Amino acid sequence: MEDKKTIREYIERTAGDNGLILTELAEDHTVIERDIKENEYNVLGLVYGGVLFNAADTAAGITNLCAGDGGPTLNGSIDYLRPTNGIKKIRLESRIVKQGRSISFIETDIFSDQNVLVAKARFTYFQYSR
Numbered sequence: 669m670e671d672k673k674t675i676r677e678y679i680e681r682t683a684g685d686n687g688l689i690l691t692e693l694a695e696d697h698t699v700i701e702r703d704i705k706e707n708e709y710n711v712l713g714l715v716y717g718g719v720l721f722n723a724a725d726t727a728a729g730i731t732n733l734c735a736g737d738g739g740p741t742l743n744g745s746i747d748y749l750r751p752t753n754g755i756k757k758i759r760l761e762s763r764i765v766k767q768g769r770s771i772s773f774i775e776t777d778i779f780s781d782q783n784v785l786v787a788k789a790r791f792t793y794f795q796y797s798r
Contacts, residue, residue, distance in 0.1 A: 703756065760779075
């Protein structure tokens with residue numbers, strides 16, 4: 669990818685487009701927050717799983733970019749651990765577990781506004797130019 673300034677601008681634009689607040693960016697981990705909107709709850713009053721998955725994938729992708737040149741998601745999975753009713757904000761903590769020449773593996777923990785772990789996601793990313 670291009671220089672660090674261009675990558676940083678892309679990260680900030682991506683975060684803004686997805687309603688993410690960047691709180692910590694490092695080469696091996698990120699911490700990102702996101703408000704939950706009223707229309708993002710299902711009929712049971714729980715945050716839609718897709719909202720959590722999308723936020724986790726975006727956070728992991730940002731972590732991947734911070735670590736190097738980045739690339740597309742090859743695979744992703746999520747485990748929903750606790751109910752999400754009443755949650756108004758989530759915190760996503762992503763970290764690189766394995767960074768290889770062409771593949772990176774990143775985990776993202778999702779916490780409620782009460783600091784309770786509600787989901788764990790894992791992603792595999794392809795790497796450009798490593």
